Amino acid sequence: MSPTPQRRATAAGALVAAAALIAVGMQAGTATAAADATASQARTAAQPNPGAAAAKLSASERATLLAEANSTTAQAAKALGLGGGEKLIVRDVVKDADGTTHTTYERTYDGLPVLGGDLTVHAKDGVTKSVTKATQHEIKVSDTNATVTPATAEGQAVSAANAEGSKQTKADKGARKVIWAAEGVPVLAFETVVGGLQDDGTPSQLHVITNAKTGAKITQWQGVQTGTGNTMYSGQVTLGSSQSGSNWTLTDAGRGNHKTYNLNGGSSGTGTLFSGPDDIWGNGLASNKETAAADAHYGAQVTWDYYKNVHGRNGLRNDGVAPYTRVHYGNAYVNAFWDDSCFCMTYGDGEGNNKPLTSTDVAAHEMTHGLTSVTGNMTYSGESGGLNEATSDIMAAAVEFYAANPQDVGDYLVGEKIDINGDGTPLRYMDKPSKDGGSKDAWYSGIGGIDVHYSSGPANHWFYLASEGSGAKVINGVSYDSPTSDGLPVTAIGRDAAAKIWFRALTVGYFKSNTNYADARVQTLKAAADLYGQGSATYNNVANAWAAINVGPRINDGVTVTAIANQTTQINTAVSLQVQATSTNPGALTYSATGLPAGLSINSSTGLISGTATTAGTSNVTVTVTDSASKTGTASFTWTVGTSQQNVFENTNDYAIADNATVESPITVTRTGNAPSTLKVDVNIVHTYIGDLKVDLVAPDGSVYNLHNRSGGSADNIVKSYTVNASSEVAQGVWKLRVNDNASLDTGKIDSWKLTF
Known part of the structure; x- marks a missing residue:
């Protein structure tokens, strides 16, 4: 874990799309299907089950799992009792620390893709524990001969795209025959994709599903989801960059070779990789093209770190390869989006080209759409589309808190830095979504019929309630007062626990392409049971947070x-x-x-x-x-x-430890006299690869006592008591625990420490 020379100081920014941020989804249905701590909440009694945590896989280990799964698809189809015309195609394999594997498959029927036929097999030691399916219907149609011509389906799709602003006169590709199984009994259908631009200039990839027997349009959804450097939004930050000779580029070799490109007002292609003669990017002003690049690059960087360090996922596909970023899209484009076709994030410069949509939470939102596309892949319309959008908002909030950037502190507001409306308001509010004028606080039967950015409201509200609980409170200087639809309070499980539960449901195959709100409750409870135990306080309060947005019953009565x-x-x-x-x-x-x-x-x-x-x-x-x-x-x-002869002083606040940086946690001691020769220092540092760290105790007069000096190699966390002879020091004053990170890739925090005199 030695430091890499390809680093630079730069500034990062907040990125959020217009009134609609990142998108893709579909599905309607009923919502009555039968502790970690945040900074503002006490720790819960429940502790995570380490066996359910994701195993940290190298790219080669993941490739081996995929190869093994691909070699047994025929056996798997037979074991699942699938019909003779059905075949399985491996999409992803996730492995838990206890060896449990979660293999997600797509299906074909007589050689035709089955949309909404995805399923996941959860197995351990070669034995299937359970199977999660997008549909319980048998995949079967009377025949695969279409009555409607492909040209008819294509014409219908072009008309639908034109209604949304596209000027295309023909489909990007000919209509492909599929089996539509996402809703109800499977039917033979055509899927047509039409490109062009939407009304606001966002690229279009409109997917239209047409019944191949009757010609009726079944559904449609948009395939493009919107959502030392000096940034506009995050201050001066350290960026991952690379040097070749005398030239530097925005290429983050330590994070899957993530690259940031300049579209320079264009709307297609990759653009030009940001490069220059020095390792300084931007000046904090929108007029400097590098500033937006620094913000977006930083947002991708902290999102990558969050997924790797908190959830053990090595890149969006878990293969160690990063997507890429494009900035300066179009002219005064007030949005940002994720595009599966390029596996990339793209950002506009906002109104007057002066407000780039590149804040940390917007970048994390867009990048999370990429994660969703290779995991749960919730269709971008109806209830599943709202859950897709909410997933990006939920993980963006978690990333923003994780980044702990003092210029852009963690909050439950979406796009607050961008001020897209020009009145100082954010795009969305997670504690009470209806404050934006369009989002819904709770589920209702027609929620699948509204825009996915508004139908995401109840899930965002669930995350806030699960993280922080109901009622009035102030977090990082922001006042919240979250209501509940049933008028009953919700007890917090903590933000970290809520994010881990949602992430697990998304990535181990619990969420499927057609997941609706009722099923999201079922699957997050399954994830909570995996991580914290069924019937635990955490499990019960997950259910109670769902009940508070009108999805399912409360569990605990009392x-x-x-x-x-x-x-x-x-x-x-x-x-x-x-x-x-x-x-x-x-x-x-x-x-x-x-x-x-x-x-x-x-x-x-x-x-x-x-x-x-x-x-x-x-x-x-x-x-x-x-x-x-x-x-x-x-x-x-x-x-x-x-006894009065012994005094304990403690600091339980979290202090983030960034790469190649120094952080100090202070304790003010009020004890008179000198410190003892047996001063006890209890340290709780959460950090992977502790060989990167140097830890010192700093006395009030500046004297330094070394506790840990880059030993321990790849071990994780320093939870240890030290005894220091500090008898020459006056006890009263400010003592500090100083932690110096001397390398890249691994980060963490000072969780707590105390002095016993």
């Missing part, structure tokens, strides 16, 4: 108490600890506790534990919360009261 961390305080020191709890039943809550240290008590009406501990020792405390229906919930923890 009280949920937010987990309480073990407490450490000092004798004769005043304490204040607020118990957090919610209930699915209306009315007031009553609080009680057993085992509290002497001198402490709990307010039965508010749940505040307060007082002054009078006796040293460790107590086992259980808090019980009772609601108006006599339902109860509990939380148990230990409470240690130390």
Whole structure:
């Protein structure tokens, strides 16, 4: 993990499309089918199941899995009981840490592609555990002879495309015969794709499905989904670049050779790779062509890092190869889009060519469309289209929080940096989607008939509620007040847990091409069971967040108490600890506790534990919360009261550790006298490949005590206690834990640390 010389400082920007950002989808239906922590939420009791985590596969390991799956498609079809005319084509293979594989197949019938026939086999040790199918109908038609001519189907498709702004007079390719199985009983059909441009200048790849027996149009969807450098939106950042001789290019060799190109006002082709005599890109102003490139390049970079470091996915296809980026598309083009045909992201420069749509959340949104296209591949219309859009918004929010960029802090707003409307408002709101004037807060039976950027609202709302819970709160300076459709509160599972659950449902084959809201609930619960256990608090609250947007019932009937961390305080020191709890039943809550240290008590009406501990020792405390229906919930923890000679000071805030950078986490110590010769330093650093790290304790006077110096090689995380002879140091003042990352590729965070005097 040695540093690469192909690095540069540059600026990044926020990117979000116009009123509609990134798209593709379809499907209607019923929505009544039967802890990790964020910065603003306490940690939940549930812990991830490590066996369900994605195995980190090299490109060659993934290629081997694909080859093995491709060599057994006939056996797999037979084992699944498919008809004689059906064949399987491998689309993807994902492997869990415990060896479970998830193999996703497309189907053909008598040599014809089956649209909506995708399925995933979940197996371990050669034994099939379950199968997830897009359709439960038998793939069968009376015959494959079309009554309607291909020309008729093509004419219908051209007319549909012209209605959306395309000037094309013929289809890009002749109508192809398919089996349409995404909705109801499979039928023989034609699929026609028409290109050109949409009304707003976005490229068009309109897919039109025509019944090959009757000539009736079945459905249509758009195949183009919209959605030291100095950036407009993210300040000065470090970019992955490459040097050849005296020339530098925006080629990120450490991230799948991701490249950023300049279309320079064009609307086709690849454009020109950004290059120059130095490794400085942009100046933070839209007038400099490199600025938008720096923003978009940075957005792709942090998205790649998020998927790799958090979810173990090595590129969108999991093959170590990156898509590419194009900026400066068209003239004053107010949008951005993902295009499967080039496997690339493209960005316009916005109104007056002064507001490039290249902020971090927009870039992550567009890039996530690429991930969806090779995994769940939800059709871009109807309910599945809304879920496709929401997937990009959900992962974009997760990426923005992960990036921890002080110039573009994490939030649950979409496109807030771009100010596309010129009034300081974002494009979309995840806590209450209806605030944008078009999106819906909750599911209803007709939601599949509206624009996918608006039908994404309920899923975005689910993610916010699952991440942060309902009610009023302030996160990173932004005020939120999220309602629920059933009027009952939702307890947060934490943003990391919510994102991991959605990601798993997307990538292991739980989400299919025709997934609707009801099925999304089923599949995210399946993912929650994999990761956190069926019936766990996390699992139940995933269901409750769905119920809060009118999809399915609540699971837990009663009280949920937010987990309480073990407490450490000092004798004769005043304490204040607020118990957090919610209930699915209306009315007031009553609080009680057993085992509290002497001198402490709990307010039965508010749940505040307060007082002054009078006796040293460790107590086992259980808090019980009772609601108006006599339902109860509990939380148990230990409470240690130390003597006055021992003081513990702790910082539990997260501090991101970027590549080739230094970060410090401070603790203010109020203890008098000198530090002891046995000063205890407890460190919890989350970081892959700890051989990259140098960790020091810095005393208030600037003296440095080394704790860890690039040892440990490829091991992950530093969770360790150190003893330091700091007897020459005055205890009172600001102590710092300084972490220096000395290489590329691996990043992490200071999760917490403490000093015990």
